[in-house]
Structures are given as C-alpha cells and as structure tokens.
Amino acid sequence: MxxxxxxxxxxxxxxxxxxxxxxxxxxxADTDAAIEQRVADILADVQKRGDAAVLEYTARFDGLQVDGMTALELTQAELKAAFDSLGDEQRDALTAAAQRVRTYHEAQKRASGESWSYRDADGTLLGQKVTPLDRVGIYVPGGKAAYPSSVLMNAIPAHVAGVQEIIMVVPTPRGEKNALVLAAAYVAGVTRGFTIGGAQAVAALAYGTATIPKVDKITGPGNAYVASAKKRVFGTVGIDMIAxxxxxxxxxxxxxxxxxxxxxxxxxxxxxxxxxxxxxxxxxxxxxxxxxxxxxxxxxxxxxxxxxxxxxxxxxxxxxxxxxxxxxxxxxxxxxxxxxxxxxxxxxxxxxxxxxxxxxxxxxxxxxxxxxxGPNHVLPTSGTARFSSPLGVYDFQKRSSLIEVSEQGAQSLGRIASVLAHGEGLQGHARAAEMRLK
Incomplete structure (x- = not known):
C-alpha cells in the first residue's frame, strides 16, 4: 500500500x-466525555478499594492476572539484573545518556535550586529555603512501545533535586517487561517500581493504597486516560503538565x-x-x-x-x-x-x-x-511554552519564605502593617503588629 x-x-x-x-x-485538548467518566469511576474505585481495585483493573486492561500486589512490584535486584542483562552497546549508551542528563540537571540545581537569604540594615533576615519533595511518582508509558528515555528524564532530575523516594509505575501488558526500561530505572535511581498503568496507576499514586505509597507529585506522559486522571488528581497531588x-x-x-x-x-x-x-x-x-x-x-x-x-x-x-x-x-x-x-x-x-x-x-x-x-525532553506542548517550562530540578523542589524580623525592624514594619491592616478592616492583624512597637 x-x-x-x-x-x-x-x-x-x-x-x-x-x-x-x-x-x-x-x-x-478536550477529552472524550466517555473517557472522563470512565476515569472518574476508576479514580473513585481505587480511592475506595485500594489494592483490590488496582489488581482488578490491571487484569482487565493489561491482561495481567496475579494473586497480589507483591507480584506487581519491581525489586532493586530485578532492576539491576535487567541492567546487567543488556548488551554492551545498549548498556554503554544508557549509561552515557544518563550521565549527560544528570550533569545538566546538576548544573540546573546549582543555578536555581539553592536556598538564599540576606539581612536588612536593621538585622531583619529575609530569604528563601529550597527543599526537595519527599516522594514523587513517575509514570512511564508502556504497551505500544517502551520508553527508557522517559525514565531518565523524569527520575534523574528528581534524584538530583534530593527526592528520597521515587516511585515508578509502568504498564506491562500480558506481563511483558522491557529490560531497557528496568535498566534505566536502575541507572536513574528509582526507589520502587510497580507494573501497573492507566488511570488506576495515577489513582494509586495520588491517594495511596496498602501497598503503593501516596506521593506528593506525579510526572510523566501517558495516553488520554492518564492525562485525564492527572488533571483530576491535581490539587490532591502536584503534576508536571497535561501534555x-x-x-x-x-x-x-x-x-x-x-x-x-x-x-x-x-x-x-x-x-x-x-x-x-x-x-x-x-x-x-x-x-x-x-x-x-x-x-x-x-x-x-x-x-x-x-x-x-x-x-x-x-x-x-x-x-x-x-x-x-x-x-x-x-x-x-x-x-x-x-x-x-x-x-x-x-x-x-x-x-x-x-x-x-x-x-x-x-x-x-x-x-x-x-x-x-542532557536537557529534559519533557516539554510544554500546544502553545503552553508561552507560560511554562521544561521539566526540571525545580519541579521536584518547593520553596519556603524565610522571615526573621529584628526588634528594630519590628518598629518600622509594624507601623506599616498597622496602617494597611486597619485599611483592610483587620484589627487583629493591626494589633498583633502594634503590640511589638515600643
């Protein structure tokens, strides 16, 4: 043809x-109404029944029938075995790519990912404290194709940022595991992995189950069901973008x-x-x-x-x-x-x-x-590059403002705050500031 x-x-x-x-x-970007409803049902079911629902949907959608969640978890030994099983050419290419991605994101962290502070003349300290997220989930597409590069691009910046737990989910239809994907997880520093996918995997990461821990943020691409699920759980957890x-x-x-x-x-x-x-x-x-x-x-x-x-x-x-x-x-x-x-x-x-x-x-x-x-390949699409950025170390960090007002600083700042608080009709705010005035 x-x-x-x-x-x-x-x-x-x-x-x-x-x-x-x-x-x-x-x-x-509108998702089909039938997909939206199906995703809503799956999320609610996983939130209610946890592991049992995940097992049921994995059997239904991936044709992977197992007795319990233990069979769906990828051990560190299995990831290392997958890495060791690769031929020299693939192993060398994967290691070289991972090193370049890591080097780039380490430079990114040095440029924008450090805490900072300064003091005013009156001794008041102001600054910003940068801390990594505790636990993130990365979604790696599976089924039609295998994407080891997605593992590197999602897990390595999280690892460089200092995230302690990186949970990978990857569908393995009919139980077919891709050695290059598992090897990439080993190289990139994935903490735990599960062979689940779809909206049920997003739900498990967002809400947590008896086996899968609740994460703070979910990153990584997927099909329409995954995109819809990520959109729906945003607010319960953070997400990178809707691609x-x-x-x-x-x-x-x-x-x-x-x-x-x-x-x-x-x-x-x-x-x-x-x-x-x-x-x-x-x-x-x-x-x-x-x-x-x-x-x-x-x-x-x-x-x-x-x-x-x-x-x-x-x-x-x-x-x-x-x-x-x-x-x-x-x-x-x-x-x-x-x-x-x-x-x-x-x-x-x-x-x-x-x-x-x-x-x-x-x-x-x-x-x-x-x-x-080296730079990340998870990028904004559909014109959203006008206001958003590639995935990076900064997506796996959060910032807390630091404020330490000196006794002298409280005299000038207190008067300013008092005037503005009275203007807003918030007398409690005003009095809290005024009590510190000499």
Missing part, C-alpha cells in the same frame, strides 16, 4: 494565510540538506497521527526540495502510515517573507521543539521567545535532545 504525505503548502503572502494557518494549528501531541517546528534558511529537514519532520510525525511538524522558510525552492525528500524517504519508513497521516492532517510547509517573519510566526506557535536549521543560528536565537527547547544549527537534530543531549 502506498502512502502520501501532503503537508499543507502555505505562504504568508496569501490573502487567506491567517485563516489557513489557524486551521492547521487548531487542536482540541498534548508532540510538535516540531523547523526554521530553515535553506542551508541545511533538505533530506535532513525532511527526516526531522518525520521524527515527530512518527509519534502519532495527531503530532505536528511544520517548516518555516523564506526560500520557495528549498521548500519544494524538502517536499521531494519527503516523497522519496517516506516509503522506507517503518511507521510511514502514521507519518503520512500526521503530515497530511496537521503538517505544513510555510513560505515566509524572510527569517525575521519566520521567527515572529514561531513565537505565535510556541512549539514544543524548535529547530533553527541555519548557517548562523545565533543570529536568530535572540528573536525566539517561546519554545520548549531550542535546537541550534543543522547538526542539532531534535532526536538528540530526546535521548542524550
């Missing part, structure tokens, strides 16, 4: 560009081999049919060359059916007036992954304000960021 990938060909010079551009970008389909935006000046760019577009389109791949370029001939490479390369891709539908339904090759306009449109999109495929990427980087991750230069393929460059 032949597949054709026909991304929309748009130009900012066209009169109807804004309409066509908006149509291509539109994606609804939409994966995205890549390539800003190209025409200097990169067009087959490289075509394959970079494929790298996101192959995730699923809703993924979005967009090229912005001021060179019409180059855009045509990229389309020819798409046509040439598609037949050899194992996931060509998914790529073809993704590019045809949501992809776009957009001709711009110049690179400055391409940067402006990029800021409107606020993509998850942004490649600046240019001979001088640093010329354009200052113009780019909104993106989950920015990949500079022709040799910086997005896939390197997914696996081993």
């Amino acid at each position: 032949e597949y054709q990938a026909a991304p929309a060909r748009l130009s900012t010079l066209d009169a109807n560009f804004e309409h066509d551009f908006a149509q291509r970008l539109h994606w609804s 939409g389909p994966s995205e890549i935006l390539v800003l190209a000046d025409g200097s990169t081999p067009p087959d490289w760019v075509a394959m970079d577009l494929f790298s996101q389109a192959e995730h699923d049919e809703l993924a979005q791949s967009i090229l912005l370029c001021p060179d019409a001939d180059y855009i045509a060359a990229v389309q020819r490479e798409i046509d040439r390369l598609l037949p050899e891709m194992p996931r060509r059916a998914i790529i073809a539908k993704s590019l045809s339904d949501r992809g776009a090759l957009i001709l711009t007036r110049d690179m400055q306009e391409a940067c402006a449109i990029s800021n409107r999109i606020a993509p998850e992954h942004l490649e600046v495929s240019s001979s001088n990427p640093h010329q354009w980087e200052p113009l780019l304000r909104h993106a989950g991750a920015i990949f500079l230069g022709a040799y910086t393929s997005e896939s390197l960021g997914d696996y081993c460059a």
Whole structure:
C-alpha cells in the first residue's frame, strides 16, 4: 500500500494565510466525555478499594492476572539484573545518556535550586529555603512501545533535586517487561517500581493504597486516560503538565540538506497521527526540495502510515517573507521543539521567545535532545511554552519564605502593617503588629 504525505503548502503572502494557518494549528485538548467518566469511576474505585481495585483493573486492561500486589512490584535486584542483562552497546549508551542528563540537571540545581537569604540594615533576615519533595511518582508509558528515555528524564532530575523516594509505575501488558526500561530505572535511581498503568496507576499514586505509597507529585506522559486522571488528581497531588501531541517546528534558511529537514519532520510525525511538524522558510525552492525528500524517504519508513497521516492532517510547509517573519510566526506557535536549521543560528536565537527547547544549527537534530543531549525532553506542548517550562530540578523542589524580623525592624514594619491592616478592616492583624512597637 502506498502512502502520501501532503503537508499543507502555505505562504504568508496569501490573502487567506491567517485563516489557513489557524486551521492547521487548531487542536482540541478536550477529552472524550466517555473517557472522563470512565476515569472518574476508576479514580473513585481505587480511592475506595485500594489494592483490590488496582489488581482488578490491571487484569482487565493489561491482561495481567496475579494473586497480589507483591507480584506487581519491581525489586532493586530485578532492576539491576535487567541492567546487567543488556548488551554492551545498549548498556554503554544508557549509561552515557544518563550521565549527560544528570550533569545538566546538576548544573540546573546549582543555578536555581539553592536556598538564599540576606539581612536588612536593621538585622531583619529575609530569604528563601529550597527543599526537595519527599516522594514523587513517575509514570512511564508502556504497551505500544517502551520508553527508557522517559525514565531518565523524569527520575534523574528528581534524584538530583534530593527526592528520597521515587516511585515508578509502568504498564506491562500480558506481563511483558522491557529490560531497557528496568535498566534505566536502575541507572536513574528509582526507589520502587510497580507494573501497573492507566488511570488506576495515577489513582494509586495520588491517594495511596496498602501497598503503593501516596506521593506528593506525579510526572510523566501517558495516553488520554492518564492525562485525564492527572488533571483530576491535581490539587490532591502536584503534576508536571497535561501534555498534548508532540510538535516540531523547523526554521530553515535553506542551508541545511533538505533530506535532513525532511527526516526531522518525520521524527515527530512518527509519534502519532495527531503530532505536528511544520517548516518555516523564506526560500520557495528549498521548500519544494524538502517536499521531494519527503516523497522519496517516506516509503522506507517503518511507521510511514502514521507519518503520512500526521503530515497530511496537521503538517505544513510555510513560505515566509524572510527569517525575521519566520521567527515572529514561531513565537505565535510556541512549539514544543524548535529547530533553527541555519548557517548562523545565533543570529536568530535572540528573536525566539517561546519554545520548549531550542535546537541550534543543522547538526542539532531534535532526536538528540530526546535521548542524550542532557536537557529534559519533557516539554510544554500546544502553545503552553508561552507560560511554562521544561521539566526540571525545580519541579521536584518547593520553596519556603524565610522571615526573621529584628526588634528594630519590628518598629518600622509594624507601623506599616498597622496602617494597611486597619485599611483592610483587620484589627487583629493591626494589633498583633502594634503590640511589638515600643
């Protein structure tokens, strides 16, 4: 069967560009009502019946029938055995990727994750105390594919932040465990692991069961059921984000081999049919060359059916007036992954304000960021890069304000507080401040 990938060909010079551009970008984050109701029922059941409900749903959805929760827990010995079972090539690649991710997040912690304080002239101390969360849960997708990289990207920053307990949940349909995922858990410092998934796993982490401890925050991607469950338990626990389909935006000046760019577009389109791949370029001939490479390369891709539908339904090759306009449109999109495929990427980087991750230069393929460059690959999607950030050490820490007012400081601050408290009609506040005045 032949597949054709026909991304929309748009130009900012066209009169109807804004309409066509908006149509291509539109994606609804609304979850199907039936999924929402099913998830609500599962959460309530796990909250009420705990382990028994988790076992029942694991049998129903994953085809994994066991006698008790002990059979679903991954021991440290099992994780180490999985690591030891890997071939040299896989073991070395996993270790190298983990070290790069750890090094990056250790630098991130040094830059932004330390406590600080200062004293006013009157001796008053003000500051901020940074402490790690006690216990977090990381959700690792399983079923259609295995994602050891998700283990590294979620567990390592939590470990670097100082989280003492990292609980991993990963579905293993029919009991099929992936050695690379378990080995990644060993390398990344996962404390405990359970072979459960779906909304029931999110519920177990959020509410706790007799076997699975309640966590403070849940991170990691999943399907529509997982996303809906995370949204519903937010407030009971923290969550990282509600992730939409994966995205890549390539800003190209025409200097990169067009087959490289075509394959970079494929790298996101192959995730699923809703993924979005967009090229912005001021060179019409180059855009045509990229389309020819798409046509040439598609037949050899194992996931060509998914790529073809993704590019045809949501992809776009957009001709711009110049690179400055391409940067402006990029800021409107606020993509998850942004490649600046240019001979001088640093010329354009200052113009780019909104993106989950920015990949500079022709040799910086997005896939390197997914696996081993070092920065986190859990990134904001669907335009949320306008106001949110990649997963990082800071997501596994919390901040407490430090205030120690000296006797002298209480004299000036007390008078200020008294005036403002009386203005708000809160006499108790005012009198508490006034009692400390000489």
